[in-house]
Structure formats: C-alpha cells, structure tokens
Amino acid sequence: xxxxxxxxxxLSLVTQVMYMRKNTVVVMLITVAIVIIATYSILQIYYxxxxxxxxSATQTPTPTTTTSISIQLQGVVLQGAGATFxxxxxxxxxxxxxxxxxxxxxxxSVGSGAGQSMFFQKVVDFGCSDPPLSRDxxxxxxGSVLQVPWLFGPVVVVYNIPEIPKDAVLRLDAIAxxxxxxxxxxxxxxxxIKSLNPDIAHLLPNKxxxxxxxxxxxGTTELFTTFLYKASNGVWTKxxxxxxxxxxxxxxxxxxxxxxNEGVTQNVMQIPYSIGYVEWSYAIKNNLSIAAIKNAxxxxxxxxxxxxxxxxxxxxxxTSPIDDFSGIVDSVIYATGxxxxxILGPTHIILWRRYDDSKKAEALKLFLKWVAEEGYNHIVxxxxxxxxxxxxxxxxxANEIMSQ
Amino acid sequence: xxxxSKRDKLFFLSxxxxxxxxxxxxxxxxxxxxxxxxxxxxxxxxxxxxxxxWNPEKEVYGLLAxxxxxxxxxxLAVLTALVLSLPLSIMIAEYLRxxxxxxxxxxxxxxxxxxxxxxxxxxxxxxxxxxxxLVMEPLHRVLPFIPLFSCRPIAGFSIFAAGVAIGISIVPxxxxxxxxxxxxxxxxxxxxxxxxxxTKYETVRVMISLARPAIIAALxxxxxxxxxxxxxxxxxxxNSMYLSSCLFAPGYTVSALIASQFANAHxxxxxETVLYSSILVVVLIAIVLSFYGSTTIIKWRxxxxx
Numbered sequence: 001x002x003x004x005x006x007x008x009x010x011l012s013l014v015t016q017v018m019y020m021r022k023n024t025v026v027v028m029l030i031t032v033a034i035v036i037i038a039t040y041s042i043l044q045i046y047y048x049x050x051x052x053x054x055x056s057a058t059q060t061p062t063p064t065t066t067t068s069i070s071i072q073l074q075g076v077v078l079q080g081a082g083a084t085f086x087x088x089x090x091x092x093x094x095x096x097x098x099x100x101x102x103x104x105x106x107x108x109s110v111g112s113g114a115g116q117s118m119f120f121q122k123v124v125d126f127g128c129s130d131p132p133l134s135r136d137x138x139x140x141x142x143g144s145v146l147q148v149p150w151l152f153g154p155v156v157v158v159y160n161i162p163e164i165p166k167d168a169v170l171r172l173d174a175i176a177x178x179x180x181x182x183x184x185x186x187x188x189x190x191x192x193i194k195s196l197n198p199d200i201a202h203l204l205p206n207k208x209x210x211x212x213x214x215x216x217x218x219g220t221t222e223l224f225t226t227f228l229y230k231a232s233n234g235v236w237t238k239x240x241x242x243x244x245x246x247x248x249x250x251x252x253x254x255x256x257x258x259x260x261n262e263g264v265t266q267n268v269m270q271i272p273y274s275i276g277y278v279e280w281s282y283a284i285k286n287n288l289s290i291a292a293i294k295n296a297x298x299x300x301x302x303x304x305x306x307x308x309x310x311x312x313x314x315x316x317x318x319t320s321p322i323d324d325f326s327g328i329v330d331s332v333i334y335a336t337g338x339x340x341x342x343i344l345g346p347t348h349i350i351l352w353r354r355y356d357d358s359k360k361a362e363a364l365k366l367f368l369k370w371v372a373e374e375g376y377n378h379i380v381x382x383x384x385x386x387x388x389x390x391x392x393x394x395x396x397x398a399n400e401i402m403s404q
Numbered sequence: 405x406x407x408x409s410k411r412d413k414l415f416f417l418s419x420x421x422x423x424x425x426x427x428x429x430x431x432x433x434x435x436x437x438x439x440x441x442x443x444x445x446x447x448x449x450x451x452x453x454x455x456x457x458w459n460p461e462k463e464v465y466g467l468l469a470x471x472x473x474x475x476x477x478x479x480l481a482v483l484t485a486l487v488l489s490l491p492l493s494i495m496i497a498e499y500l501r502x503x504x505x506x507x508x509x510x511x512x513x514x515x516x517x518x519x520x521x522x523x524x525x526x527x528x529x530x531x532x533x534x535x536x537x538l539v540m541e542p543l544h545r546v547l548p549f550i551p552l553f554s555c556r557p558i559a560g561f562s563i564f565a566a567g568v569a570i571g572i573s574i575v576p577x578x579x580x581x582x583x584x585x586x587x588x589x590x591x592x593x594x595x596x597x598x599x600x601x602x603t604k605y606e607t608v609r610v611m612i613s614l615a616r617p618a619i620i621a622a623l624x625x626x627x628x629x630x631x632x633x634x635x636x637x638x639x640x641x642x643n644s645m646y647l648s649s650c651l652f653a654p655g656y657t658v659s660a661l662i663a664s665q666f667a668n669a670h671x672x673x674x675x676e677t678v679l680y681s682s683i684l685v686v687v688l689i690a691i692v693l694s695f696y697g698s699t700t701i702i703k704w705r706x707x708x709x710x
Contacts, residue, residue, distance in 0.1 A: 257643025
C-alpha cells in the first residue's frame with residue numbers, strides 16, 4: 001500500500017527511506033554492508049599483497065646506491081606510444097620494472113607513425129617505432145632526439161593450406177612472394193612454387209592464392225617490402241616499398257586487408273589457401289604455419305634464435321644514440337650468413353635528450369639502464385635480444401638524458 | 405499578451421547556450437570538414453573520384469572504390485533489413501499479445517543497444533563462412549552470367565558479406581521505426597476493413613499500403629545509418645581497393661578506409677585531406693537522406709491522423 005503510493009508520487013530517495021518501515025531499512029543496510037565486505041575481501045584475495053608502489057616494506061631489497069633514487073621516484077608514470085610490434089615485450093618489461101622500482105609505464109600501441117607524431121607533439125614521454133626516424137626527420141631534430149634499436153624481431157610469412165600437414169614446411173623465396181603479391185602467380189600449384197618445394201609439390205592444391213596484407217600504415221609492411229625489394233632481383237620495384245603501399249594483387253580481386261597484426265592473423269586463420277606476413281610472436285601464439293624463406297646464401301631458413309642472431313651479426317649499428325639510424329634497416333634485412341633469417345627488423349625507442357620534468361628524466365634513465373642490465377633476461381617469445389653494442393647504446397642514451 | 409517577467413527572460417537565456425550547442429557542433433563540424441577537404445579537391449580535382457588507388461608513399465589517391473563500396477553495402481543492408489524487419493514488425497503488431505509481445509519487443513530493443521563490435525566479431529567469425537558456403541558459392545555456380553554474381557567468392561570477405569552483416573545490425577532500428585508508424589495508424593482504418601468483411605491478410609495489406617511512405621522513410625533512415633557503420637565494415641568488407649560489378653569480391657567502404665588509414669595519415673602530405681573529402685561525400689549523402697526521411701515521416705503522420 002505504502003509502496004504504490006510512494007512510487008506514483010516519485011519522492012526523492014531520502015524521503016522514501018524516511019517513509020519505510022524500520023525493519024526494511026535495517027535489512028537493506030545489512031545487505032549493502034555484506035556486499036561491500038564481500039567485494040573487498042574478494043579483491044584482496046586476488047590482488048592483495050601485490051605491487052603496491054608506496055609500501056616499501058613489501059619490496060625486495062634494493063642495492064643501497066639506488067635506494068634513495070627509487071623511493072623518490074615511486075609513483076612516477078611514464079607514457080609511451082607507438083608500434084604494435086613491441087607491445088607484448090614492453091608490457092612484460094613494464095610489469096617487472098614496476099615490481100622492482102614502483103615506476104609505472106603506460107603504453108598505447110597505436111602504430112609506429114602515430115607513435116612518432118605523438119612523441120614529437122610531446123603528448124607522450126617516449127615513442128616506439130619499428131622503422132627509425134627518416135633521414136629528413138632526424139636532420140630536423142638533429143641533436144635533440146635519441147634513438148636506440150632496443151629490440152629485434154622477425155617478420156614471418158604465414159600460410160593456410162589445409163592439404164599440407166603441420167610438420168611439413170613450405171619453402172618460398174622473395175621472387176615467389178613478390179610474384180604472389182603482384183598477382184602474377186595465381187594458383188598454389190604454380191610451376192615455380194612447385195620447383196622450390198620438390199618434396200611436397202604433389203600436395204600443393206589447384207586453388208587460388210589469397211594474399212593478405214596490412215590495411216593500415218605499418219612498420220611491418222615496410223620491413224616486408226624492403227626485403228622483397230632487396231631480394232627479388234627486380235621483380236618488386238622500389239616504388240612498392242613503404243609503410244602503406246598500393247598492392248598490385250588488389251587489382252585482381254584476390255587481396256584482403258587486415259587491420260593490425262591481429263587483423264592479418266585473423267584473416268589468414270579464417271581464409272583457406274591464404275598467405276600473409278605478421279610479426280613472429282603473433283604466428284607463434286596463434287599456431288600458424290610459418291614458411292621457410294631463402295636467404296642471401298641460398299638456404300631456406302625458418303626463424304629460430306640461431307638464425308636471427310646470425311642475421312644480427314651483420315647489423316650496422318651506429319655508435320651513438322644521437323646518430324642517424326636510417327640505414328640500419330637496410331643492413332639487417334637479407335643479411336649475409338649461412339643461417340641468417342632474411343626478414344629481420346629493429347624496433348626503436350625514441351627519446352628527447354632534454355626533459356623539463358626532472359623526475360621523468362630520472363625515471364627514464366633508470367628504465368634504460370634496467371633494460372640493459374636486467375630486461376634482456378626476460379625476453380618474451382617472438383623477440384630476440386640485440387647484440388652487446390646495443391646494450392652499450394642504451395647505457396649511453398641513459399647518460400645523455402638531461403633535465404632542465 | 406503578458407510581457408515575460410525578468411525571471412522568465414533569464415531562464416530562457418540560461419537555456420540558450422546548452423540547447424544551441426548541438427546545432428552549433430553540427431554546423432562547425434561540417435564547416436571543418438569542408439575546409440580541410442578543399443585542399444585535396446584543389447590538388448587532385450576530379451581524379452579523386454574517378455580512380456581507385458591508395459598509395460600514400462607516392463601521393464596518389466582515388467576514392468571511387470570506397471565511395472561505391474559504401475553505397476553498395478548500404479543498399480544491400482537496406483534490402484536485408486527490409487526482408488528481416490517487415491515481417492518482424494507485422495508479427496509484433498498483429499499476432500503477438502501480452503507477455504510474448506513484451507519479451508520480443510524487449511529483445512529487439514536490446515539488440516539495438518548492443519555495441520556494434522559484437523556484431524563485427526560475430527559476423528567475421530560465423531556469418532562470413534556461412535554466407536560463403538551456403539549463399540555465395542551456390543549463387544555463383546547457378547547464376548554466373550549475372551554480372552553481380554560473376555566472380556568466384558575466394559575469401560568470404562566481400563561487399564555482399566558486409567552488406568548482410570550491416571543489414572542485420574540495423575534491423576532493430578528499422579523495426580522500431582516501422583512499428584511506431586504501423587501502430588500510429590488510427591483504429592478507424594482497421595475497423596473499417598473488418599467492417600466490410602476483409603480477412604486478416606487483406607487488412608494487413610491495407611495497413612501496410614497506408615504505412616508505405618513511413619516504411620520507405622524508415623528504410624532511407626536505415627540507409628543513412630548503414631553508411632556510417634564502421635566496425636562491422638572493417639571486419640567484413642575485405643579492405644581491398646578493388647572495384648568491380650561483382651558483389652562477391654573484396655572491396656572497401658569509406659568508414660573502413662578512415663578507420664584503417666586515419667591514424668597514420670599525418671605522416672603523408674595529402675592523405676589527411678583526401679580522407680576528409682571522403683568523409684565529406686558520405687556526410688553530405690547521410691544528411692540529405694536523413695533530412696528527407698524524417699520530414700517524410702512527419703508529413704505522413706500529420707496526413708494519416710484523422
């Protein structure tokens with residue numbers, strides 16, 4: 001009786017409570033209290049006793065030289081943005097770094113291009129980009145930006161051919177891939193592909209190849225097209241190299257674009273008889289079949305730790321983080337070496353030399369040093385640690401960062 | 405007439421800024437889009453809408469494929485929505501009563517409120533292979549001489565798949581509009597039909613013909629809404645700058661193009677203005693159609709009330 005009238009009158013909550021019977025109010029309060037206590041205790045069980053940045057008592061003992069710095073810097077938040085490639089590794093590093101020093105690192109994986117622009121507009125503190133700054137950009141900011149190629153990762157060619165068993169490996173070379181992405185090779189049982197794969201030639205079906213590419217602007221595309229240009233002996237021309245290209249296969253109606261590495265992975269998994277290119281970690285996580293690519297020495301190699309380290313031996317890495325890195329991609333792709341994997345690319349971290357906020361500058365220096373000493377012991381599947389010269393570069397960069 | 409008191413004038417003035425803001429935002433955004441896209445029209449001229457290419461490294465752009473793709477997917481979406489929502493609205497209005505009617509209406513409203521990303525993921529995982537196997541391939545086998553079905557569906561992702569997926573997502577919206585129109589036809593007409601001895605089927609036919617202008621207006625509004633559908637388009641259209649008369653080939657829509665390319669467009673000189681000009685084309689079409697659709701419904705409602 002009470003309730004219906006009250007509802008029609010639409011009194012405020014307080015007046016409603018005032019008119020309720022005492023028992024009802026008591027029961028309501030008890031229920032609310034139980035819910036709050038239950039939620040709090042559940043949260044404590046799952047997340048309790050963990051990475052509270054302000055309780056130094058739960059932290060592992062830090063060396064005495066950095067104790068004072070780390071306590072001062074706890075609670076600092078570093079913002080970064082850039083390539084999707086580096087995101088899995090960076091989130092692993094950020095987690096371990098926060099456990100150690102209490103400094104939080106936030107990263108938005110928006111793509112190399114957007115990351116560079118956000119960095120130059122000073123929206124974020126550091127940027128991550130697969131390709132280094134182009135020579136023109138570097139000249140524009142000469143002396144005020146630092147770059148370090150702190151991670152290397154391969155771009156792998158994945159395929160989806162149901163007829164080929166999981167343990168057999170499809171062999172491809174740059175000329176075959178270039179012709180597929182130009183639309184010139186149409187069927188999987190093309191004579192050229194058969195000649196590269198004598199053992200499984202009889203398994204190759206008479207189905208049309210669907211070429212999957214990146215529909216957005218991507219550093220992965222730049223690495224992939226640079227490899228095709230270098231290794232295909234003129235089939236893939238220089239004007240088809242870049243972060244976002246006009247794929248000739250599109251005009252034949254057999255090309256499909258995917259957004260991000262995730263989109264290409266999804267498309268290759270779903271479309272039978274398709275081929276695509278993704279970063280190694282995505283291929284591993286989704287259990288895609290990886291093709292063996294012919295390297296400069298003429299051997300067909302799949303990406304493994306050894307083949308990648310072999311390719312890195314020839315990388316021409318500049319000695320100072322202030323230098324121009326625009327030539328590094330060329331030296332690492334299609335490198336010489338019996339076992340080197342040909343499609344390898346760096347990803348760079350881009351930093352200012354001078355930061356207005358001294359706490360941020362200190363935090364960044366600490367982070368770079370930590371990565372050089374500790375971080376490389378925690379490499380996520382799909383990446384490979386860079387050579388010793390890069391670790392020295394990181395320390396040099398850490399020393400270069402100054403605050404006003 | 406009584407002169408408004410000072411308090412009333414003050415009240416009116418206080419409402420003014422907030423209520424005008426929506427209109428101001430609309431006008432300002434159109435002006436911004438026009439200004440930002442002038443550059444591309446000056447530089448590229450008509451070549452922009454007569455070719456299909458996206459090559460930012462060489463600064464060559466042609467928007468024909470995405471624009472035609474947007475129009476084609478929206479047309480297909482409207483067709484799908486018509487086929488699915490007209491029977492649904494007649495069912496809800498004429499045959500369902502009480503509990504069943506409220507449940508079905510709630511479910512339709514619920515689906516209208518679902519985030520489109522759910523439709524996008526569902527469509528790309530389940531709808532596309534289903535359409536490819538059970539609709540596209542049989543159509544291609546049986547009717548290859550019709551240019552719309554002339555190419556073989558290699559990947560399921562195509563204008564056809566995107567059209568159907570977007571159509572399913574606008575069904576709740578179109579159903580709501582048609583139901584509202586149907587239920588606002590005065591009882592007088594139904595009573596008249598039953599009075600002269602018409603069967604239920606004949607009555608429904610008469611009611612539909614009375615509601616026809618409103619149904620067409622609902623479809624036009626649905627078309628304008630389908631033009632802007634982004635997440636579903638990116639997941640199902642194939643993202644390929646390929647223009648052909650065949651519905652089963654991968655293509656592009658303007659919204660998918662913007663979703664893919666806008667984030668990195670500032671890296672290149674003309675990419676951003678070209679994208680703005682594509683937005684301009686779609687926004688103009690959507691505004692004109694929405695305006696036409698809403699005014700048609702309003703005029704129809706005033707005519708039908710006796």
